[in-house]
Amino acid sequence: xxxxxxxxxxxxxxxxxxxxxxxxxxxxxxxxxxxxxxxxxxxxxxxxxxxxxxxxxxxxxxxxxxxxxxxxxxxxxxxxxxxxxxxxxxxxxxxxxxxxxxxxxxxxxxxxxxxxxxxxxxxxxxxxxxxxxxxxxxxxxxxxxxxxxxxxxxxxxxxxxxxxxxxxxxxxxxxxxxxxxxxxxxxxxxxxxxxxxxxxxxxxx
Ligand SMILES: [Zn+2]
Ligand SMILES: [Zn+2]
Numbered sequence: 001x002x003x004x005x006x007x008x009x010x011x012x013x014x015x016x017x018x019x020x021x022x023x024x025x026x027x028x029x030x031x032x033x034x035x036x037x038x039x040x041x042x043x044x045x046x047x048x049x050x051x052x053x054x055x056x057x058x059x060x061x062x063x064x065x066x067x068x069x070x071x072x073x074x075x076x077x078x079x080x081x082x083x084x085x086x087x088x089x090x091x092x093x094x095x096x097x098x099x100x101x102x103x104x105x106x107x108x109x110x111x112x113x114x115x116x117x118x119x120x121x122x123x124x125x126x127x128x129x130x131x132x133x134x135x136x137x138x139x140x141x142x143x144x145x146x147x148x149x150x151x152x153x154x155x156x157x158x159x160x161x162x163x164x165x166x167x168x169x170x171x172x173x174x175x176x177x178x179x180x181x182x183x184x185x186x187x188x189x190x191x192x193x194x195x196x197x198x199x200x201x202x203x204x205x
Pocket of ligand 2: 086098106123124127
């Protein structure tokens with residue numbers, strides 16, 4: 001089975017090798033597959049991350065309760081409902097260096113006595129502005145030029161609240177089951193070909 005869509009669509013950060021797994025993570029979701037199930041390139045894993053990952057996965061020698069991941073339809077998910085205008089490029093898909101601070105993010109000026117520096121009031125320290133006709137434009141890296149970005153909206157799956165974006169994609173994984181009574185912060189899932197962890201979101205956010 002081809003899992004490269006997990007990287008391209010869901011995680012969008014190059015996977016790496018951890019123990020005998022191909023590991024995909026962006027901090028909000030973590031998916032691991034036996035390395036032989038993934039054909040693409042794998043980066044190596046730093047000892048720091050390796051230790052953290054060992055702590056993250058639940059001890060599966062304890063019985064944990066899993067239920068079938070509900071269908072998109074029963075969760076009432078509208079595909080694409082998580083896409084909104086990219087805040088970086090304001091939907092333009094292109095950005096340009098801020099002409100006011102020349103991409104420094106700060107402006108400075110001096111008097112006879114002092115030199116001052118302040119956050120640029122045009123880009124608010126962002127260094128880049130949504131496509132500006134006065135400057136050379138480049139593709140917005142935040143949205144890969146699509147002008148849209150993924151927003152976190154809550155989706156209740158049994159006793160956990162996770163991002164609708166991840167809930168949608170987990171429901172597409174064949175044989176996906178999700179843990180009941182996850183920890184306070186995270187919930188474990190398993191599917192045909194791998195398993196993973198997704199961070200819960202709190203409704204106050
Ligand atoms: Zn953008
Ligand atoms: Zn600026």
